[in-house]
Every structure is written in C-alpha cells, then in structure tokens.
Amino acid sequence: MKGASHSRPIDILLVEDSPGDVRLAEEALREARIHNQLHVVNDGEKALDFLYRTNGFPDAARPDLILLDLNLPRKDGREVLQAVKSNQRLRRIPIVVLTTSDAEQDVLQSYDLHANCFITKPVDFDRFVDVIRHIEEFWLQTVRLPEE
C-alpha cells in the first residue's frame, strides 16, 4: 500500500506555467519528509497528454497526486480538472487546485468540477512550504488512496 509505508516514491504531477512557482514548489517538496518524484508540465494540454500517456508521454507514470494551477496556457486548469474528473480511469486521483486566484467564483467552480480541495498560493515562502507539507501529510499520509 502506498503512502503509509513509503515503499516507493510518491508520484506528484505539478501542472504550473510559472517557472518561479515550479522552482518554489520543487524546493518546498525537497524540504518535505516524504520521498517523492515530481513531474512537471507547463500547460493544460501537456497535462492531459501526460495523464493519457499520449503525444510524447508514452511511459508517463500514473500520478498519486496532482497539483493543478487554474490559469494555464493552451488548456486551462478548469478544463483539465473537468477532463480528469470525468475520466473513469483517472478520476480517483486526488487533485489539489493550487492557484493564485482567491475569487469566490473560482472556488465554487473548482469544487463543482470535483476538485478535491482548493488552496490559494501563499505569498510567504515559509508558509508555502507549510502548505506543501500539509498537502503531503494529509493526502499522502493521513488519507487512504485507492490501489491502482
């Protein structure tokens, strides 16, 4: 069983277009306790290619957790969310919407599209690290994820 026993690294798919934010997430995850493998894509289309294992991602790992920004080029996060959560094979994967937006509308829409949770990126780096840690502790240690 994954998660609790850490037999192999957790695969996390980060869908984020800002290189700065990617780097910060990487650094934050590095400080996290769990051994994880971070996969990064920069836009919505690549995210779906990765998940469907098409177009240059034939051997993509199946992520245990997706960190999804909403405002992305090509296909935006909302479309990715909708696609994944309506796909029988993929919808079990917990998706954490991690975005700069704090608009009420975005929150509602994300939950409507079955995001597992919505987090507004904090400005402070230490707090960002805390957030990543919380995500990790909750989704990867506390909750039980389905077998695949």
Place this chain on the structure above:
Amino acid sequence: MDGLDLSAPIRAMRSEIVERHAALLDALSDAVFVVSARGTILYANVEASALLGYARGELDGQPVERLVPDPMRPAHRQRIQAYFRNPVRRPMGGAARLFACKADGTQLRVEISLSPFRVASTTVCLALLRDVTQETGFLELLRLRSAALEAAANGICITSPDGVILWVNPAFSQLTGFPEEEAVGSTPRILKSGRQSPDAYRALWDTICSGRVWHGELINRRRDGSEYIEEQTVTPVRDGNGAISHFIAVKTDVTARRRADDEVRRSAETLQQRTKELARSNEDLAQFAYAASHDLQEPLRMVSGFLQLLNKRYRSELNDEAREFIDFALDGAGRMKQLIDGLLDLSRVRTRGKELTEVDLSDVLDTALKLLGGAIRESNAQITYDALPRLRGDPAQLVQLFQNLLGNALKFRGDLPPRITVAAEPISGGWHVCVSDNGIGIDAAHQERIFEIFQRLHDRQRYAGAGMGLALCKRIVERHHGRIWVESEPGQGASFHFTLRAPLEQGGHAASP
C-alpha cells in the same frame, strides 16, 4: 317758508291739476311732484307720497323745502328761482348728490329730473324723483372693484365670447407692452409667440367655451418682440340666461420664476450626475485597487520566496555584508506584503461586502476578543464592555472593525497593562460606540490623518504595522453609513468613537454600500 299756501293762484293751479292731470299722474309708477315757482308742492302723486312715507295728499300745499335736508335748505330757494328764470328739461343738481327727507326723518339718495309745465297759464315744475340708494350702493361697489382691477398687479383682460378684447388693466399693458388703445378691439392673438403648438390654443378654447376655467402656462410675445412665460387663468362669465357673455383672463409673468426653477432643476440634475460619476469613479478605483494589489502578489511571491530560500540555504555561506543585504531585502519584501494585504483588505470592504443583516454586536465583540486572545493574555489586558445592541450590518466587517480597534489599543499601550472599555449608546437611526484605552494617546495634529491609508505615526522598530488598520475601520464604518473619529491626548489614552446607522428607506444616503 312754512305753512300752507292756499292763496288764490295756488288754488287755481291745484284745481286744474286735479281736474285734468291727477289721474295720469297717479297712474305713473314714478314719483312726481308738481312744484310752483314759489316752491309750493301743488301736487304729489301717489307714488311720490308713498316713496317719502306720507299719506296721500298730505304733502299738497306744503313747501317743497320740507323734503330737502336741513343743510341744503337755505340754498334751495335760490335754486328754485334760478330754475324758473330758465325753466328747461334737465336733471337737477348736476354732479351733486341729492337727498330727500322722508316723513320718518330718514333720507333717501335720489336723482331728480326737472321739466317745465304749464298749468292755469302759469309755468310750474314737474320734478321726477328716483330712489337711487340701492343703485348707489352698487355703483360704489362697482367703483371699488374697478379700482381694484385697475390697480391689480396681474394683467387682466376681458374679452367677448369670440375673443375680442373689451378691456385691459394697466398691468396688462405693462406685461405685454400693448397700451389699452391697441389692445381693445384686437384679440389675444396679438400675444402669440409661435412657440406654442396649435393644440395648446385649441385646448384652451375648448376648455373655456365649454364653460370651464383654464389654467396653464404659455410662451407669449410682447409688442417689442421679446418673449415671456405667462401663467394664465381664463374664466368664463355667464349672463342671466346662463350663456357665456365674457371671458376674463388673469395673467402673471412667471419667466423669472421658471428660469429659477430650471436653474434649480439643472443644478439638481448636474449634482445627481456628478454623484453618479463619483460613485462610478469610486467603484473603478476600488476595482483597480483590488486588481493591482491582487496582481502584485505574484511577483511579490517570487521576490519573497526566493529571498527566503536564499536566506535559508546559503546564509551560512555568505559574508556579513551579503547577509545584511539579504536582511534588508527580506524586510522590504515583508513590508510590501503587509501593504498589499492591507490594500486588498481595504478594497474587499466594497467588493466582498455582504448585504447588511441583523447582527448582534456582543457576538461580534466576542469573536474579535477570541481572535486577539493571545495578545490580550500576553499584555495582561483587561477589557470591559457594556451590553451591546443588535443592529444591521456586515458581521465579518464588524469583526474586522473591532479587531483593528482593540488590536490598536493593545498595541499602542503605555507602561501600564491595557485597560480597554467598549460602550454603546443609541442615537437617531443607529448606535454610537466608543472604544477607549489607557495607552500612549494621539496628538491632536494627527487625529485626522491617521484614518488615511499608509499613515503611520511611529517608527517601525517600536510599533509594527502597515498603517492600514484605521483606514480599513473608516471604510467599514462608512459602509455602515456612519462616521469615525478619535478623542485623545498624548499620554492620556485614546477614545475611538464611531457611529453605525441603518440605511434610510428611500433616497436617503447617496453613498453606495
């Protein structure tokens, strides 16, 4: 001159009258006296006697002076003589007012006509009397009313039923520029300005011809071509048979008044427009402030985040100078964050303001106290409060308000542990709340500008903060239709007062929530 005169000539004349003329005289419905050249009443007909209250025949042979009021008696004899010197048919007295004495001593206002007549070869005078007492009364009233019309400040114009002007008063001429001689005989068409639709005139005619009063305004033109606005009432006058005999038009120049009204209305419209523009401008500003602060967060995260990483990972590898640089940079980033957060909070008062609902201020205070729990314990503060009322408001914003004010009271404490009181009293339309502390106080010079954004009174080392809290409080209070101010003296603590009011029902406060 008193005493009967029954001399022979008199008797002769009387006989002839009685024989030949009495029947005719008595049949007349006018009062007739037959008077001799010496002033003797030869005959008073039935009507004459009755008019003056005498029995039939009682006046015959009497001197006519008996009927003349005392003051006129002396001159009367001479008048008679003057008449008989040139006896012609004429009214008596000319313009003088004539009175006749009745048997009971009262007087009648009369008009008298005199005619010469021959009886028994002698010239006598037939005097016809008309009682004009009532007529005089009417004439007096008429004269009074005419004077009133003449003197009236309103222009008055009387026309025939088909609109021909019969009479105008001086005010009419002054108003329209048409002197009486030009107006009379003409019609009100002389005042047409051409700016009125034919429908307006038709409506006027229809109204008055059907016997109703018309009241309204017209744009008319004076004789000199200038235009003016006229407020007019036209009243039809009916004759004894109920038919319309005249129209009376009363006119007033309301040009000045209309112009003033227009000015007022235009000013009101401009004011309304400006208010709307201001509201829109404020809205735009609020949205801009929100968008700007929101968008600034992202680059700030980059700066702050990587500075912190730099600090964390490489501080030990840096020299003192580099460490100092990083510290300054981090400090700057930290303050920028505070400012942006403050701006966001400020703009969210409008953009995230909830509809005002029933709120219990005691609950609000409880929440604020809970949020400040740590700071309260840490400073050993004592907070006392009155029973607080229920009112209409935005609960989250009111919590922010109390949190800020209480937080400040805790932060800006003096050497003593903070003692804070919260009191409330009702005022018209709402409540007046006061948060007082025993802290360091505020100088009078600063008491207004502390409510502006980014205003700080102390250096950052001693008291942290972006200088946004009171600006936020001000905006929240304003959203609740109130005011906020401070009473304080340095070293004597501060009392922050604010009012919270329910919005007025209709057309009350112009400020948008």
